[in-house]
Amino acid sequence: MKSFETLSRSLNPSQREAMETLSGPLLILAGAGSGKTRVLTYRTANLIAQGLANPEEILAVTFTNKAAREMEGRIAALLREIGIPVHGRLWVSTFHSICARILREHIHLLDYQPFFGIYDSSDQLSMIKRVMTALGIDEKTHPAKGFQARINAAKTEALSPDDVKDRRHVMDEVSHKVYSRYEGEMKRANSLDFGDLLLKTYLLFKDYPAVLESYQSKFKFLMVDEYQDTNRIQYLLVQTLAAKHRNLCVVGDEDQSIYSWRGADITNILSFERDFPDAKVVKLEQNYRSTKTIIRAATKVIKNNTQRKDKTLFTENDDGDPIVAREESNEYDEARYVVREIESLMNEGDFDYEDFAVFYRTNAQSRVLEEQFRVRGIPYKIVGGMKFYERMEIKDVIAYMKLVLNPADDVAFKRVINVPTRGIGKATVDRIEEIAAAKGAGMVESAAWAVDHRELNPAATRKTREFLLLLQGLREKARALTLTEFYHAILDDTSYVRRLKDEDNPDADGRIENLEEFDNAIAKFEEERGEEGTLQSFLEEMALVQDADDVEEGQKTVTMMTLHISKGLEYPVVFIVGMEESLFPSGRAADDGDPFAMEEERRLCYVGMTRAEKKLTLTYARARKVWGADQMNPPSRFLKEMPSECVRFETSMSRPRFMRAAYAAGGGKAGYSKSGTSGGDAFGGMPNYEDFGDGPFDDPSDDALSDAFDGAPTGGDFKKGMKVRHPSYGAGTVFQTEGSGPDLKVSIVFGDNTVKKFVAKYARLERIT
DNA sequence: TCACAAATTTTTTTT
DNA sequence: AAATTTGTGA
Numbered sequence: 001m002k003s004f005e006t007l008s009r010s011l012n013p014s015q016r017e018a019m020e021t022l023s024g025p026l027l028i029l030a031g032a033g034s035g036k037t038r039v040l041t042y043r044t045a046n047l048i049a050q051g052l053a054n055p056e057e058i059l060a061v062t063f064t065n066k067a068a069r070e071m072e073g074r075i076a077a078l079l080r081e082i083g084i085p086v087h088g089r090l091w092v093s094t095f096h097s098i099c100a101r102i103l104r105e106h107i108h109l110l111d112y113q114p115f116f117g118i119y120d121s122s123d124q125l126s127m128i129k130r131v132m133t134a135l136g137i138d139e140k141t142h143p144a145k146g147f148q149a150r151i152n153a154a155k156t157e158a159l160s161p162d163d164v165k166d167r168r169h170v171m172d173e174v175s176h177k178v179y180s181r182y183e184g185e186m187k188r189a190n191s192l193d194f195g196d197l198l199l200k201t202y203l204l205f206k207d208y209p210a211v212l213e214s215y216q217s218k219f220k221f222l223m224v225d226e227y228q229d230t231n232r233i234q235y236l237l238v239q240t241l242a243a244k245h246r247n248l249c250v251v252g253d254e255d256q257s258i259y260s261w262r263g264a265d266i267t268n269i270l271s272f273e274r275d276f277p278d279a280k281v282v283k284l285e286q287n288y289r290s291t292k293t294i295i296r297a298a299t300k301v302i303k304n305n306t307q308r309k310d311k312t313l314f315t316e317n318d319d320g321d322p323i324v325a326r327e328e329s330n331e332y333d334e335a336r337y338v339v340r341e342i343e344s345l346m347n348e349g350d351f352d353y354e355d356f357a358v359f360y361r362t363n364a365q366s367r368v369l370e371e372q373f374r375v376r377g378i379p380y381k382i383v384g385g386m387k388f389y390e391r392m393e394i395k396d397v398i399a400y401m402k403l404v405l406n407p408a409d410d411v412a413f414k415r416v417i418n419v420p421t422r423g424i425g426k427a428t429v430d431r432i433e434e435i436a437a438a439k440g441a442g443m444v445e446s447a448a449w450a451v452d453h454r455e456l457n458p459a460a461t462r463k464t465r466e467f468l469l470l471l472q473g474l475r476e477k478a479r480a481l482t483l484t485e486f487y488h489a490i491l492d493d494t495s496y497v498r499r500l501k502d503e504d505n506p507d508a509d510g511r512i513e514n515l516e517e518f519d520n521a522i523a524k525f526e527e528e529r530g531e532e533g534t535l536q537s538f539l540e541e542m543a544l545v546q547d548a549d550d551v552e553e554g555q556k557t558v559t560m561m562t563l564h565i566s567k568g569l570e571y572p573v574v575f576i577v578g579m580e581e582s583l584f585p586s587g588r589a590a591d592d593g594d595p596f597a598m599e600e601e602r603r604l605c606y607v608g609m610t611r612a613e614k615k616l617t618l619t620y621a622r623a624r625k626v627w628g629a630d631q632m633n634p635p636s637r638f639l640k641e642m643p644s645e646c647v648r649f650e651t652s653m654s655r656p657r658f659m660r661a662a663y664a665a666g667g668g669k670a671g672y673s674k675s676g677t678s679g680g681d682a683f684g685g686m687p688n689y690e691d692f693g694d695g696p697f698d699d700p701s702d703d704a705l706s707d708a709f710d711g712a713p714t715g716g717d718f719k720k721g722m723k724v725r726h727p728s729y730g731a732g733t734v735f736q737t738e739g740s741g742p743d744l745k746v747s748i749v750f751g752d753n754t755v756k757k758f759v760a761k762y763a764r765l766e767r768i769t
Numbered sequence: 770t771c772a773c774a775a776a777t778t779t780t781t782t783t784t
Numbered sequence: 785a786a787a788t789t790t791g792t793g794a
Binding site: 562 | 770
């Protein structure tokens with residue numbers, strides 16, 4: 001056993017300073033790869049070792065469950081290593097999990113039932129649609145997703161319907177109406193959405209000082225990781241909880257703030273010193289993770305941002321290999337290239353599968369990669385993405401569970417009332433819903449009433465009664481059986497699996513497999529939690545812990561994920577695919593009204609690059625299918641921002657085969673010779689960026705290749721919200737599009753509120769960026 | 770009421 | 785290209 005002293009000697013002076021600053025407010029500005037987790041781990045161990053706190057008096061908040069698990073594991077391991085006996089468990093979790101835990105105990109004070117359900121985004125959307133129907137709002141003119149976004153935004157700002165009422169700039173009248181009604185319906189359904197978990201906890205603290213006080217006293221020490229990505233409500237929660245002891249340690253890096261679209265407010269970290277004038281600030285600037293080359297390139301890229309403190313990351317690591325920027329013809333070749341590279345590095349024997357990671361901007365990009373990994377028999381796992389529990393059959397079963405636990409859950413009720421089909425159609429459901437609305441009651445209750453009062457036709461009455469009896473039976477079983485047994489009861493009583501087998505749907509086998517996998521997951525959960533493994537806690541975990549399926553034990557695999565999920569992780573070899581304008585940076589960042597949207601994309605690039613320890617490869621494709629249509633976009637501007645001495649450009653594109661493709665896509669008049677990459681030598685350096693133009697849409701020159709790329713389908717592509725200029729009407733905004741390709745018609749609202757419809761191909765519309 | 774066909778929309782990013 | 789919503793006829 002080593003002593004804590006010996007171990008902590010390995011920390012550098014700043015790290016040590018952070019570790020030794022235990023009381024009072026502390027801001028740790030931790031650059032990428034600067035050993036942040038290590039510092040937090042040591043600091044926590046130090047708190048316990050010094051006898052300042054018991055584990056259960058420390059609250060550590062992380063951004064993802066993955067990070068929480070990792071940190072908890074590392075702290076436990078360290079404490080074991082230095083031989084500190086630990087009684088009690090640390091509270092290491094996400095804001096949402098902590099809040100769910102707190103609410104489970106106190107939510108009765110807010111007049112909810114303790115068995116409240118949690119609505120994920122799709123449940124939330126169903127509820128919003130339901131509210132819209134009730135209010136007679138047309139989805140065509142008012143997309144439900146818009147209300148969802150506004151409601152969630154209000155909640156992260158801690159604004160109730162009443163609060164937004166007089167703030168028309170925050171929410172228009174219709175949205176306010178929807179929000180109010182939505183809140184009412186959620187309350188009646190005894191359910192909380194993600195935003196509610198935080199907001200209701202905050203309100204609980206506000207309305208019940210005694211409850212707040214108990215938590216303030218309990219948590220003597222607070223740590224918040226990824227502080228740059230906290231939003232308003234999270235900020236308020238932190239301030240509130242820390243108010244008593246003021247032992248608040250926040251850690252973050254403004255260059256890694258990538259969640260502003262979720263309300264993350266970078267000023268929280270930038271103004272920490274204003275909130276706590278006596279705060280100690282420690283900067284961790286030495287990177288231990290990556291090669292000099294990678295650090296140099298990443299630093300150069302991030303320097304293009306204005307929204308940052310000028311901090312300098314440095315490393316004493318080796319120069320390492322150059323970053324490779326690889327051009328391929330399309331996303332399939334791109335995927336094949338990645339797979340080939342992994343195979344060849346594996347053959348050299350320096351790496352193992354688990355050393356590789358592939359990052360992409362959008363989840364949709366994983367499909368092609370996955371295909372190629374399968375073809376070549378390389379083990380892989382995808383983190384995030386289409387989550388297991390989002391699959392139809394899993395959601396169905398979960399809906400049954402939710403409904404059994406919380407009969408007021410109308411979204412769950414509507415989901416399962418005719419699943420598997422039992423002859424209860426839309427008419428019946430609508431009728432029940434009508435009754436429910438009239439009575440201000442839940443649908444289960446209303447359905448029972450309708451059956452008793454013969455409000456439905458005989459056939460519907462009979463079927464509905466049967467369904468209600470089924471639910472009743474399940475409710476009793478839930479009480480008497482274990483979780484696993486209860487799960488089986490659901491499948492049996494609803495004949496779910498049997499019905500799947502009967503219908504000759506080609507997906508049926510996969511679905512049944514998923515249900516079996518779910519069975520295992522439930523069993524495992526039960527085993528792990530023991531007494532605590534209740535139906536409520538299981539559903540809570542299902543809703544909040546989305547990456548539950550990445551625990552493929554022992555298997556060494558390549559990991560794939562979005563750039564967002566990659567934050568906080570590190571891998572010896574990293575590939576970032578799809579380095580193209582419109583994809584990464586996202587097309588929305590370029591023409592969004594927010595001038596800082598591009599900076600956030602750049603931070604995302606910075607995050608991705610700094611995950612790599614030894615080797616970093618960036619790939620881009622000349623053409624890529626987007627929504628089933630070919631799109632050609634120039635290489636990402638971020639590639640251009642990297643110092644050329646750090647990057648080696650490679651291409652597979654000097655063959656004539658592609659020239660013809662580019663030629664064809666360009667509409668027949670362009671040639672490819674201009675870029676002059678004939679022959680196989682050195683690829684003519686990298687493809688000349690000038691040939692692509694600076695961005696996807698700017699300044700279409702006469703350049704032949706530029707035409708070939710910029711004039712492709714992308715050029716005539718107008719989307720909702722886009723700002724455009726018409727030669728005679730002036731500037732306006734696209735608010736509707738119909739048709740596609742040459743038939744695309746766009747409706748545009750001009751400054752004076754007039755609306756004109758154009759055939760995009762003929763109208764001389766110009767995009768304004 | 771339901772199965773199937775047709776039309777329409779979807780892609781940022783996550784708790 | 786895939787998923788979801790809407791329409792249609794039995």
